[in-house]
Amino acid sequence: MANTETAYAKINLALHVRRRREDGYHELETLFAFVDAGDVLRVNPAPRDRLTTVGEFASALTDPFDNIVMRALGALPRPEGLDVTLEKNLPVAAGLGGGSADAGAIFRMVELAHGLPDEWRERAARLGADVPACVESRTCVGRGTGTQLEPADDSLAGTPVLLVNPRIPLATGPVFRAWDGEDRGPLPEGDARRIALEGRNDLEAPAISLVPEIAGVLAAMGGTEPFLARMSGSGATCFALYETTSARDEAARRIGSDHPDWWQLKGKLR
Structure with missing residues (x-):
């Protein structure tokens, strides 16, 4: 298993809000893009899942048991636990999908070691609307609440x-x-x-x-x-x-x- 993974900062190059939905969410159209920097996650096999947060913005994560990293670990079946150290470099509640990016990094690390279940997109979406896009961390268009993804070209890659x-x-x-x-x-x-x-x-x-x-x-x-x-x-x-x-x-x-x-x-x- 890759023991270090970057949780790439998400940005919305465009974000069009089309309507309020009856379920309380909003119908969106957005162009997701990702920066080649962000939080850093380091993992080691362990008897059970464990999370330690360090870094400039670690103190903003007040409840480690409700952290989206722990919920992402709980959403993915594995034969072993993971001891995760999250270096929180991105500000919290900042429009960068920081928590979603952290969850996306967990999905990528588990995928590399064990593969992901066929319905991983649904599992990711239950964690947050940005999480499916953050798993792939490539430029894409999101519709619905942001979970319906369509590929976009790489014309801005390297910008x-x-x-x-x-x-x-x-x-x-x-x-x-x-x-x-x-x-x-x-x-x-x-x-x-x-x-x-x-x-x-x-x-x-x-x-x-x-x-x-x-x-x-x-x-x-x-x-x-x-x-x-x-x-x-x-x-x-x-x-x-x-x-x-x-x-x-x-x-x-x-x-x-x-x-x-x-x-x-x-x-x-x-």
């Missing part, structure tokens, strides 16, 4: 990306509740780059109404000449895409100098 978060947690539920209910139309057609550039994030305005600092993050990122800057998921993390690594690195330097209290992560799209 330099900068993630910035004002270090303010923002739970998903209140953001969806603040959405105005207006259907602004479907995802654009075309390759991933076109969908990203012509798409939007319908949760950006409601998130800014709850955490006005997000607007400041977007303004700061927009001033560094990316070809796209947008909020990810339900926020408060924002991303910017650049044509060159040097442009991204200069943007990270400027934003870090102007806002040393903000969290940031540099990477490339997978």
